[in-house]
Amino acid sequence: MKKGLLISVLLMVSAVALALPSYTGLRGLNRTVDSKPIGAGEFSVALFSFLGMSDDTRAAWIGGEAVDVTDTEYDGTWYITTAFGLGDKFEIAGRLSYVWNCLSRESIEGREDLSGGENENDDGFSEAGLYLKYGMNPGEGNLWLGFMPWVNLSIYDGGNSPFVINNNEYDGIWQAGQPMFEMRRPMIGTDFSAGADLLMSLDMKPVVWHTNVGYHYFKQNFQFTDHRYGTGDTVAVDMDVEDPVFHLATGIEYPMKGWTLFAEAEWRHFLDRDYEAGNEERYDDLLIIQPGVRFELGSGFACDVVGGFSVDNFDPKWNDLGHHAYQAGMEPTNDYRANFAPFPEGYYPAWGVGVNLMYSSDLVEDRYALMTGTVSSSFDGQPLGATVAFPGDEADAAICDPGTGFYAAEVPEGSLDVSITAPGYMERTATLQVVAGQDMVRDFTLDPAKNVTGTFTDMETGLPIIGTVTYSDAVSATSGPDGTYSIFVADGEWILSASANGYLPATETVSISGMQEMVVDFQLEPCAIEEGQVLSFDNIYFDVNSATIKRESYEVLDEIVEILGANPNAQVQIAGHTDSDGAESYNQTLSEQRAQSVFDYLVNSGIEARRLSTVGYGENQPVVPNTSAANKAMNRRIEFVVLSNR
Missing domain, CATH: 3.30.1330.60 (OmpA-like domain)
Structure with missing residues (x-):
């Protein structure tokens, strides 16, 4: 009983997920897209920001000695998004990306007097993307499925190079003018990327679970001069690196009145990064965990505060585009170098925080009301774990607590069709009038499904007759002109009594277990009497x-x-x-x-x-x-x- 009461309280304080954008601009959390579209005619705009920080150790050659230095890398990412609902099932979004990459060198002896200072950075608009989503609600239940194709194009305008350059003198790692590939994110953007994701969202009341699974493709172009330090040897490199990627993102949210708790995880597996140096170490996966809280500010505005941390293994040598092999006197091929290319969009930072500001027209007016109530059996009054659905409407279905029968759903104003179903019971439908902002309580009872069927026939002629079958002195059913009947009979042993006008009554004993289905036919003996007889x-x-x-x-x-x-x-x-x-x-x-x-x-x-x-x-x-x-x-x-x- 206490458990049922707790679930009921959670349902009462919970709310439906807000129609707010993700990093793609489409409705969702941050890294995870909700398969449910924003809604016909609705639109959203958002500004996302995420600042990451990572302390990574690299081998430097300073004063003729090998020294480990710990440099701090900062990377900032900003997205400007907008989305629009194209009917009830389609949503389109556009995204503009701006990035800032910075490396702050550790100040140690031999590095403290660099003429250009401790920091190297670059920034600029990097990519423009277009995202399309199709979402559907099979069976009008709590499950939404979707499909999301997308494409990104490079629009970098950050200077002469699309990656961070050492504009300083030699710092023990990078020569002057050399690309700083060994950073987690040396790139401003990718030349081209596209992909498609399958989307799934399941409202489990009070939490909502989202999962995206997809195939992504990235193409990067690298043009630079590789230096073999101490020899004066150089080689010009001009290569394309193509990366097919398996993408998985999942998130869970707990929406409440005015705010939402959520947590997400995003994993990218690079399918062609198959190099392994013999020590069983591979660098082909990226994983970030990102919890957060979303606040509804009113008038259509909302704000996210998030934190994230990566759980991948970053090693700078796997990001140097094969420089280590060239420095060792080899002549690495482009295929070899591609295994050590920086990941498109970079490694996730070791940790980071983000703040997002969003607006959705779907939140401007209070067009909803909270509908609560219970569902029980009309036979014995027991609570049912029923589904309260709203066919043909955007409102999410509600699942009743099996212990109390309680449900809660946020429903739109106007005429609302309601369907209440439970296993073993007849569906019940109703049409309600919802007034925005006025909460309503509606209790429903469901009739058990009719599990005993049969026919009434005349014993002498075999023709169908209209008769009545009764059990428990309270439950009865009458056959139609075709002689068929159906009736609900509870578990147990019962005597079914059959009667018809002009016929002698008859009885049958039945034993029902697990609400099984059974056929019981009655052949009645005629005994009609006439006036004057x-x-x-x-x-x-x-x-x-x-x-x-x-x-x-x-x-x-x-x-x-x-x-x-x-x-x-x-x-x-x-x-x-x-x-x-x-x-x-x-x-x-x-x-x-x-x-x-x-x-x-x-x-x-x-x-x-x-x-x-x-x-x-x-x-x-x-x-x-x-x-x-x-x-x-x-x-x-x-x-x-x-x-x-x-």
Whole structure:
């Protein structure tokens, strides 16, 4: 019970995910794209910023000695994005990227008096990208699937070189004018990149899980002069490096009223970086973990504060474009150098922080209301773990807590179609009118699914008949003109009672386990009676000179009860008759009393008193002359006269 109460409280304070952009501009978190589009006619704009810092150790040659130096690298990334909803399933976004790369040298003896100072940096607009998303909601449930193709083109305007250059004198690592490839991110941008991702988002209430899986392609061009220090040898390098990349990003968010907690992970695996130096070390993967919090500021604005850290193994020698081999006297090929090319977009920083400012038109007006309530079984009142969905609408479906039946959903204003479903129960639908800003409580009950089916037929003709099946004295179902019926029967052993107008009733015993489906057919024996028909019984016995019915007559009277039960509209007169023995007045009184005794028996057996009447004829209507004992026995009788049967 405590667990169910806790879940209910979490659902009450939770909210739906905000329609805010990711780094691509498309709706999502930061590194993960939500497969659900922003919405028809909605748009967003955003400014993303992320500043990373990494302390990396490199081997320097200073004063004729090998020295390990720890330089600090700073890299800043800014994205300006905009997105627009093209209908309910498509979203398009554009992104402009600006980067800043900086290396701050460790100041040690031999490096402290560099003429250009400790820092080298470069910055500029790097790339322009276009992103398209198609999202769909199969089954109108909590799962969204999507597809995202994209393309980026280089627009670098940061100077004469697209990578950071040592504009200083020799610092023990880089000669003057040499590209500083051994940085985590020496590049300003890539020449060209494109890819496509499959998207999945699952609203698990109260958290939402997003996953993107894709194939990315990057192309970089490197034009530089490699120096073999101490010899004066140089070689001009002009090469393209193409990198196919497997991309995986996943994120989970917990939206609440006014703010959202989230955490993401992004992994890139470089499929062609297959070089291994013999020590089983490979440098073909990048991984970053990035948690954050998103604040809704009002009037359509929101702000993210994020932190991130990488868990990859950066080694500067794997980023030198094969310089180590050239310095050692070899003549590395372009294929060899490509294994040591800087990764497109660089390594992730060791750690970093970011602040983002976003605006979405979807958040400007409060066009929503909070809808809460419970779903339970109409059979026994038990709570159900049902799904409350909104077919044809942008609102996300809500999953009820199985322990309490509680649900919560943010729904748009206007006419709202609601579908409530649960395994083993009939679907229920409703149409509600939602007023923006006015929270509403709606409880629903679901009828159990009908698990017993069958037919009613006439035993003599085999034709279908209209009948009623009942169990537990409370649940019943009536067949249609085709004789078929369906009814819900709970687990356990039950007696199903079948009845039809003009037919003798029948019963069947069934045993249900796990709400299994079962077929039970009924063939009923016809026993219709007609107006004016007389049913005469001379085997209804009474005590001598008494109106007390003998026990051996009960079976005959029970048959009368069945016939009357099978003809619920029949009006019947009970007529008592005697023989001629005794006084005529005595016989008249005795016949009336015996008719009344039969009346009482039938009423006590469930026949409505309003359908019955009595009369006594004494000895006045013999069927045969009272000339023998056998004839007199035939005249001592009870007759049932059908007055009507409509």
